[in-house]
Amino acid sequence: MPKALSAHSNISASPAFMQNLRDIAEITPLLVVLLGLFGGAVVLGILQSFGYAPWFGINEFPTTQYFERLWFSSDFWVSLGLTLYYGFAATLIGLVISVPLSIALSKKFKSSRLFGALTRLPLMVPYTVGIALALVMLGNGGLFSRISAGLGLIDDPSQFVRVLKSHWGYGIIAVYVWKQVPFMTLTLSAVLARKGEDTVEAAMVLGASSRQIFWRVTLPQIMPGIVSASLICFAFNIGAFEAPLILGGGYPDTLPVLAWRYFQDANYAFQLQGMAVVVSLALVSGVFLGAYLLGYRRWERARGRV
């Protein structure tokens, strides 16, 4: 018996071991790319922001002078404020549009496929195309300004609202919303489709109003989609550089633009300064996203208890 048992365990253990080995082998390339590329960038970025750049002949590690210089300048906080403002405003407006839009698109109506596809178009084109559209539509010499002139509302381009090149960032937010509503809607639609209509139907049978169904049934159902879509869009918004550069109000710039300007400087010390900017940006982004996730978990848990 013991002999047979050992033989049996031998036979079954070996494939399991092989299977484990195979699993590890299959996941390794992904780990290598993620850790090597992405992890390397993170580690090196942090090292550099603390003054480690021997290839430029700079090695002051560890120094906090780059962070100090940054955090003690009031311009940095204005830049940070602008960066967060554009990110928050665009994400919030995007959500307010895409939640009802995804619900509307889940309904049956004439040419619903066509409309669904039309609203998805911005997802398929580069941000730079969105910026080009903003330039031709929204500038003081743009189409809206011309239409206003045609209607006799203004008689000089300077009288039109300064949509672009303003620190209010209407143009930047418009481009982000234009581009991200399809992404959010698509994510939410997939969640909606999977959840099905059973609970909504049940709620309706029980006599819930449309408003009650939305707040009590649909919204909690799509919450995971809302959280992940808004996380991704917010992170993108505060890290993007082309829209604030082209459509923004100039000095003080958003943090990615500021970092890029530092990085473009021939003076290498400024490149370390730029690195301190992006590390600060990543830090702020991490704090906000972490708080958001934590809040969401707490909300889920509270719901679970109720």
Place this chain on the structure above:
Amino acid sequence: MTGQTSKPRDLKAISPWQRLLVLTMATFTIAPFAPLIIQSLAFRWAWPNILPTVWWHEQRERSPFPLAWDYVFSPSSRVGEATINTLGIGIAVTLLCLLICLPAARVLAQRNFHGKSQLEFLIALPLLLPEAAIGIALLMIFIALGLAGTYAGVIVVHLIPTIPYMVRMLTAVYQGHGTEAEDHARILGANRSQIFFRVTLPMILPGVIAGCLFTFLVSTNLFLLTFFIGQGHIITLPTLLFAKISGGALDATGAGIALIASIPGIILLIFTDRFIRNYPLAE
């Protein structure tokens, strides 16, 4: 209020408000392309004219050099080179990404192991860190490795924002199918490659196609990482357009390039919408 709720309602019916919302959003999405097309056909289009005062075709014969679309389609505009680069890089990134993610997604979907949730978070992390931070930090490494300004460098860096989506979509597919079919095939004596090509692949194919299409889409639309790592040597449609409009003005050739840059996405939208539509991008 109460009277309304007691009325029987068609669950699938669209309300007038929802109809209005869909219509408004479709207009918001599509309408700006009209002035872009007009701009691409204009020679001189100044405020306050709603339409150009001089069109491209009116000036075409008189001009000593190619204007508007003539320039866009001339080799000098670099549109051809940018298109080939965009598509080539997109295909290379997609294949490489698939190669890396397909085996990993199977493990993530079918196995439970210690640290799995941490690993999943790590995979999602590139989407949650600002792209500018990743781009600038990587540029430093890539300059040292001699990868800055090369195709290899750009292709590798495109993996960062595409891997999270690819893993997510492939994992979902694997989870949806389980392992029963493979187990049966194994019991019936199929070898590993037979199982993969005859059983697994046909099952996961729709998901693989969706993942590939989305990866291709993200890669072809990527600007910042291409711009930083490509160092101006690798021209793609988004970076070409950026160079044209970075001054904050849009002329006829800029509008033409913007339209060209939209074409790959529009083609994908028309032919592949059904693949992408039904997969969760993020969660």
Place this chain on the structure above:
Amino acid sequence: MQRTKPLIRQMLLASTLAVVSWSGVAQAMNAPGVFRSEFLKGNLGWEDVTARAREEGSVNFYYWGGSDIINLWVDQVATPALAAEGVRLNPVRITATKDTVDVVIAELAAGRGEEQGSVDLVWVNGENFYSLKQQNALWGAFANRLPNSVNFEWDENDPRSLLNLRDFGVKTGFQEMPWSGEQYVCSVNRAHVSAENTPATFAQLKTYLEANPGKFTYVKPPHYLGNTFVQSVLYAHNPDGTGAEPYQKSFEELGSVELARLMEPGIEYLKSIEPLLLGGASGKPRYPENSGELDNLFLNSEVHFNCKFGVFGNHNGLITGAYPEQAEEMIFPAGNMIKNKNYLAVPLNSPHPAAALVAINYFSSVEAQATKLKTAGMPVGLDLWRLSEEEAAEIATSAPPHYGVTQQQLDDNIAPDTNASLVDVIEATWLAVIERKEDKPLADIVAQVSGELNN
């Protein structure tokens, strides 16, 4: 015909030499840096250079690619012409020359030395040349050794040679070849501004803006177009009335106290017109980032004037549809229209130095300069008095027309550019005073920014 004979003799000589010492020379010549030192010592004939250029095969030409008509000239005229000489021109379009200068300096810092870089040829002037020179990143004194250097005046005793020997007051040391001679010229939209209302001085401009607020702006420094506007303001407001003269000195010669004294009235003027500039009524004037944006403001009547470097900028704007139909040139600021040259330079680590020299020699030819003038609207960089009559006539017939002013009027109002060592300080001062609104005495600001720059 005259040139053929020595050419044949040289070719014979070169081929004999090549046969005799083929392997040895070829190997020695392939060692990095040997070609450079041999050429600079004068040990190589032009035939050796062209032979080596054909071996190298290509040349990476970095230039500002923001103009469709210049791009077309490079692709359709220059590239085939150089291909005929056995060199493939690889044009790399850049948005800012500074980026390329940074690439070169970064490569050298990373240990990519002679023949191991990526840039062969760069279109450059002013501060960017100064940076390359300061960092010892230039290839060497080649300009007077090219066959087409006969088209330029190199005699120091002839005052007309100034722009070939000095670039923003910095000695070129033959390390760059003049490519184009430009002038800061403003255009006016006649649909809005009559001839009698057209300002010729900065005071008149201010008067015009008081009557028509918001109808002027200038490109934001540190863009060179913005720097140039600021420099012409400083010249015109020089408290000693000596105009551009003191600005020819280097920062070391002048000192920050004296510079601040000279700049004070000009900076005051720039502050005083801020509320009158485009968008200034709202408290935050809008300074365009580059000439493309300013062109667009001009086209849409958001501003009535458009100042930029470009003797033929008005013509180019009209034939591309970028300028309003009634755009005309104007003489502004009278007597202070800055004129300079821009150049072609070879970085120290150019991977194809011989091909770069062949390309520069082609760019300096009468043929290349005439076609560039005609199709790209770029003024010539060579000196007309050095040319034969037929050559000068070819250039004259290639020149685009002027609108509302004559070439003579433009020539009568020129001023030199500012010493490159001052440009950085002036631009940093502008950023501190105008952009960041630092409220300190100007002398303190100048001292502070110049201190930061030198670190």
